[in-house]
Amino acid sequence: MSSDAPVGARPPAGKTFFGHPRALSTLFLTEMWERFSFYGMRAILVLYLTAAVADGGLDLGESSANAVYGTYNAMVYLMALPGGWVADRLIGARRSVLWGGVVIAVGHYVMAIPTGWSVFAGMALIVLGTGLLKPNISTMVGDLYERDSPRRDAGFSIFYMGINLGAFIAPLVTGFLGEKINWHLGFGAAAVGMTFGVLQYVLGRRNLGDAGARPADPLLGADRRRALTRIGVASVVVLAVLLVLLVAGWFAVDTVVNLLTVVTVLVTVGYFARILTDREISGTERSRMKAYVWLFLFAASFWLIYDQAGSVLNIFAADQTDRSVGGFTFPASWLQSVNPILIIIGAPLAAALWLKLGHRVSTPTKFAVGLVLNGLSFVLMAAAAQAAVGGDLVSPLWLVAVYAIQVAGELSLSPVGLSATTKLAPVKYASQMLGLWFLATAVGDAIGGQVARLAGTWSQPVYFLTFGLASVVLGLAAVMFTRQIRHLMAGIH
Known part of the structure; x- marks a missing residue:
C-alpha cells in the first residue's frame, strides 16, 4: 500500500x-x-x-x-x-x-x-x-x-x-x-x-x-464482478470450515489459534515465493528481495519477543510486581503505557542519531542492534523473574527498564525496516511491500503466541534467559553476515 x-x-x-x-x-x-x-x-x-x-x-x-x-x-x-x-x-x-x-x-x-x-x-x-x-x-x-x-x-x-x-x-x-x-x-x-x-x-x-x-x-466491469464473486465464495468457505469445526466439536480455542498460526506462515511463504519466482522482475530486484528475506526473518524474530509485553510480561506485572504506591495498588495494565511514552521521547533522538551516522551504519547492522537489545531485555527479565522466585513481589522499575531497552531496539529496527522495505521493493510490487512488512509482525506474533505457551510450563528465569540469549545470538550472527546481505542489497544502504 x-x-x-x-x-x-x-x-x-x-x-x-x-x-x-x-x-x-x-x-x-x-x-x-x-x-x-x-x-x-x-x-x-x-x-x-x-x-x-x-x-x-x-x-x-x-x-x-x-x-x-x-x-x-x-x-x-x-x-x-x-x-x-x-x-x-x-x-x-x-x-x-x-x-x-x-x-x-x-x-x-x-x-x-x-x-x-x-x-x-x-x-x-x-x-x-x-x-x-x-x-x-x-x-x-x-x-x-x-x-x-x-x-x-x-x-x-x-x-x-x-x-x-x-x-x-x-x-x-x-x-x-x-x-x-x-x-x-x-x-x-x-x-x-x-x-x-x-x-x-x-x-x-x-x-x-x-x-x-x-x-x-x-476493478471495473467483469473484473470487478469476478473479484466480488471470489470474495463471496471465500467467505462461504471460511464460514463452512468454522461450522464443520463447531459441529465436529473441534471448535476449541487452541484449535482455532493453531489453525490461524499455520495460515499466517503459509500466506507469508506463498507471498515471498510469488515475488521471487516472478520472471518479470530483474536480477537486481531478485537479489534485493533475497536480502529482504533475511531482514524479514530478523524482524519477525524481533516482534516474537517484543510483543510479549502485552501477554507474558503483563501477567508478570499482575502477579509478581509490587504495584502499591501510598496505599493505592495501581492496575498492572498501566505499565503498558510505559512503552509509548518512551517512544515519544526516544523517536526524535533515534532519528537524529541515524541522520548523524548516515551510511556508516548499514541497515543489516541496525537490525542486528535491535535484535541484541531485544534479547538483552529478556535477559534482564530473567533476573527480575529470579528475584521473584519464592513469591516475592519485585519493583515495577524492572519492567520499566525492560521496556526502555526494548524501545531502543524498536527504534533501531522498526523505522529502518519500513524505509528498507520501500527501497528494496521491486518496481512491480512497490505498492504491496508495506503489506509484506506488516506480515513480519504477523508472523512474529503468531509464532510468539505459540512460544509464549512455554512461559506456563518452564520456570520463568529459564524461559526469559533462553529466548533472550537466542535473540542476542541471532543479532550477533546478523552482524557476521552483514557483508553478504549488503552484497545482495545491490547498492542499497
Whole structure:
C-alpha cells in the first residue's frame, strides 16, 4: 500500500494544522482514537482471559491466553493485506477507513457485552475493521502532500505522535475501569474511544479534499464482478470450515489459534515465493528481495519477543510486581503505557542519531542492534523473574527498564525496516511491500503466541534467559553476515 499520492489527488487547501493541511488533524485524531481502542483493549485482554470466573474473567489457562493474544495481534497485521487491496481496487481508502472504524467500534461494543462468547466475536470484528483502517489511513496521510513536498516526512511524524498518544492514554483508562471495576466496562471504554474517532472523521471529511476519494487501481466491469464473486465464495468457505469445526466439536480455542498460526506462515511463504519466482522482475530486484528475506526473518524474530509485553510480561506485572504506591495498588495494565511514552521521547533522538551516522551504519547492522537489545531485555527479565522466585513481589522499575531497552531496539529496527522495505521493493510490487512488512509482525506474533505457551510450563528465569540469549545470538550472527546481505542489497544502504 503506497503512501504516494495517486494521480489526480490534490492536497486540500484552507486552514492548517501546525503548518500542515487541516485534514491532517482529522486523520491524526482518527488514528489516535483507533490506537486508543486497540491498545486499550489489548492492555487488559490477557488479564481478562486469565482472571478467575469469580473475578469476572474467563479463567482460561495462561498458556492458551498467551497464544490467543499472539494470534489476535497476528491477524490484525495479516488483514492489512486484503484491507489494502479492497481500498486500491474496490472502494478507495476514504471509505475503507470509515467502514473499518465502524466495524472496529461494533467489535468493541460486542466485547462490552458481559458474556463469555462476546470477547472472541468482538475480536474477530476488530481484526476485520483494523485491516481496512490501518494501512489505508497512512495512505491518506501521503495523499495530503505532493510527492516531493518537504513537509511530507514532518506530516508523518505528527501522525506518528497520534499513534503513540492514543497508545499511552488507553491503558490508563481501560486498565483502571477493567481491573478495578469491571472488565467489560474497560472494553466499553475502548468502544467509546473508537466511536469518537469515527464521529470526528465523518465531521472532518470536508477537509480531506481528494485524499483517498477513489481507488488507486479500480476493478471495473467483469473484473470487478469476478473479484466480488471470489470474495463471496471465500467467505462461504471460511464460514463452512468454522461450522464443520463447531459441529465436529473441534471448535476449541487452541484449535482455532493453531489453525490461524499455520495460515499466517503459509500466506507469508506463498507471498515471498510469488515475488521471487516472478520472471518479470530483474536480477537486481531478485537479489534485493533475497536480502529482504533475511531482514524479514530478523524482524519477525524481533516482534516474537517484543510483543510479549502485552501477554507474558503483563501477567508478570499482575502477579509478581509490587504495584502499591501510598496505599493505592495501581492496575498492572498501566505499565503498558510505559512503552509509548518512551517512544515519544526516544523517536526524535533515534532519528537524529541515524541522520548523524548516515551510511556508516548499514541497515543489516541496525537490525542486528535491535535484535541484541531485544534479547538483552529478556535477559534482564530473567533476573527480575529470579528475584521473584519464592513469591516475592519485585519493583515495577524492572519492567520499566525492560521496556526502555526494548524501545531502543524498536527504534533501531522498526523505522529502518519500513524505509528498507520501500527501497528494496521491486518496481512491480512497490505498492504491496508495506503489506509484506506488516506480515513480519504477523508472523512474529503468531509464532510468539505459540512460544509464549512455554512461559506456563518452564520456570520463568529459564524461559526469559533462553529466548533472550537466542535473540542476542541471532543479532550477533546478523552482524557476521552483514557483508553478504549488503552484497545482495545491490547498492542499497
